[in-house]
Structures are given as structure tokens and as C-alpha cells.
Amino acid sequence: MRTDVIVVAAGSGQRAGDGIPKQFRTVGGRAVLRRTLEAFLGQPGIRHVLPVIHPDHGAWCAEVMAGLEGVLPPVSGGATRQASVRAGLEALAADPPDVVLIHDAARPFVSARLVADAIAAARLHGAAVPALALVDTIKALTNNDFVGSGPDRNSLRSVQTPQSFRYDLILSAHRARIGTDDLTDDAAVAEAAGHRVAAFPGDPTNTKITTPEDFVTAERNAALELTDVRTATGFDVHAFGPGDHVMLGGIKIPFDQGLSGHSDADVVLHALTDALLGTIGSGDIGHHFPPSDPQWKGAASDVFLAHAVALVRKAGGRVAHLDATVVCEAPKIGPHREAMRERIAAIAEISLARVSVKATTSEKLGFTGRREGIAALASATVRLPWVD
């Protein structure tokens, strides 16, 4: 059975306010839409994940989806949620799935259990929604200040997404409503076409971000998530050669020799770059910037570090700490330590408190002791989302 997921993200988020549509704002450092897409990627049984976005939101979408693999190119939605879902369904028609899950981008906390239950329920019933019993008593307003009697809450349910359907069933139900885009969920579209929709247990943590207050709650929930804290190390050496300065930590330090290398031979930035690449298992500096490539001849090593930081970000991560130790007899590092920290923090776009630079001699032992070159050791710590 082929199962695809449509994530509708073409709304403008009026009720959440703040200018940027809510699906492109971050929660716990990760964009809402990215969180939602990642929640489906890699789930057993899912073939494709298709985002539906507003035609004016392409740039925001590209930014939040950067580096995300396994997502179909986004398609444009419509003026209402119902129209956006229909656009997604039509986009799958050329290579149709058997089952489709339809989910709000604005529900980033969808769990693996809910996804599995949604798939199973659609296979069993053809149309199904996650539903929660109500915990509050419901009243009808008689006017703005007074309440009247309400319905029996035992027969009521609050329904969520992902709502799951046999693809042909929901496609034809949506097609039957072209021109009447007034329904707020896909269960209603299926019911209007005469189908019975089953209910399966929803999940109270699968909330929809709708108002500014929902962002406060979402941040609180994100803070409780399991995070993937990773530390990796880097090491680099360059030999002294002719010159009148060395580059260390992005700072030009006057000296009676230079460091030889293909780039500017900044051992500190190179070791930090390798450490960062190590946190995401992305090879090493030579893999990304081959010494055989003439474009890196004499390059400022800022580029290498910034690239590694960008890769960590693409993986949804944040740099928590960068630490480097320089090993040399000379030049003296102490007078330049703060400038190096500031430069590294600026390149990595993190606060100064997250950067440390230390130095030591090797007590005149070995190649650094014989003043043949400079070595640097580094470690990087990053915080990544736990995605498997």
C-alpha cells in the first residue's frame, strides 16, 4: 500500500499575528513547517511527503526546507484550507497513492503513534480522523454575555489531523465540492460526499498552533523534547614558511614567519571546521574544500567555518560551544585570544560566551617545540533535533 502525506501550509496565520506566517516561525529553534515535515519523514510505510504552500511564500519555504531530503517539491495552495488540500490531492494524481494522510503544518507535534494509527485506520475504514473527548462543558452563547444550555459533551469530539483516507475516495469528494470551499476539515468533505468517517484516538499533545499564546505553549513543549547533543573534535597542523604574519582564529597576527598551506593556513579555524563537520558526520574540511581545487588557494578560512555552521543549521542544529587549543612556542597567543574569540563568534553567529580559545606550548618537544609549525585542537558541541 502506497501512503503519501499532504502537509497544508498555505495559510497566512492571521490569528497568530507577528507578520511572518506561523508555519515559518521557529519553535525550539526549528521552523514549525520543518518540524511537521520531519515528523513524517522516515515513518514506516510513508512514500512521499508533499507540502502545499502559498505562492508568495516560496523563499521562506526554501529556507526552512533547506537540506531536508525526501520531501516532494511544494505545490501552490488556494485561498482556503479546503482549496489547498484539493491542490495537494490533484498534485498526487499522476502517481496516486492508495492512502493519503492530510495534515496541518500548524500541528508540529504529531507523534509516530498518531501517524501509524492514521495509516491503519484509513486502510481499515477508508476515512478516519483522530478525535479527542471534550474535557470542558460546552455552552451555547445566548448573546455575548450569557450562556444557555449546551449539547451533551459525551457525544462530541474535538478532531485533529492527520486525517486519513483512501486516496480515490477523498479526491472525488474534494472534486465534488469545487466552488464551495467552506469546510474546515477533510472529514466534512468526505461526509458531504456520503462517506462514513471513523474516529480513532487523538493525541492531546498534537495541538494546532493558532494564537500567539499557542507559541508560548509550543516553546514549553519543545523545551521538554529529547535533544541530540553531539560533541566532535578536530585537529590541524601547518608548517612555518616565509612570511610576516600568521592567521589564527581569523585574526592576523604579525610574526617573523608565515604558515604554509593552500588556503590562509588558519589552523584554528580548520580544526574548528572539522570538529563541527564531525558533529553531523559530514566528512572533513578536505572533503568540502579539496586542496586540489584552485578556488581555495589563499582563501580566508572564515568561509570554511561558516560553511560548516551552515551545514549544522541545515540539519536543524544549533552550535552550543566551540573550543580551540593552539599549540606553539610562538607567537604569543594571549594578547590575541579575545580578538580570536570575537572573530570566531562572529563567523559562527553565536554569542561570545559560546567560544573558548586556549593556548599552550609543547615544552619545546616535538615539531611545535622545535618551532617548525603550529597545531590546533578543537571541539564543537551542537544541539540537533532527535529525528530517528
Ligand SMILES: Nc1ccn([C@@H]2O[C@H](COP(=O)(O)OP(=O)(O)OP(=O)(O)O)[C@@H](O)[C@H]2O)c(=O)n1
Ligand atoms: N488557504 C489556506 C488556509 C490554511 N491552510 C493551512 O491549513 C492549516 C490549518 O489552518 P489554520 O490553522 O487556520 O491556518 P491559517 O489559515 O494560516 O491561520 P489563520 O486562520 O489564523 O489565518 C494550516 O497549516 C494552514 O497553513 C492552507 O494550507 N491554505
Ligand SMILES: C[C@](O)(CO)[C@H](O)COP(=O)(O)O
Ligand atoms: C483541520 C483542523 O485542524 C481539524 O481540527 C481544523 O478544522 C482547522 O481549522 P482552521 O480554522 O482552518 O484552523
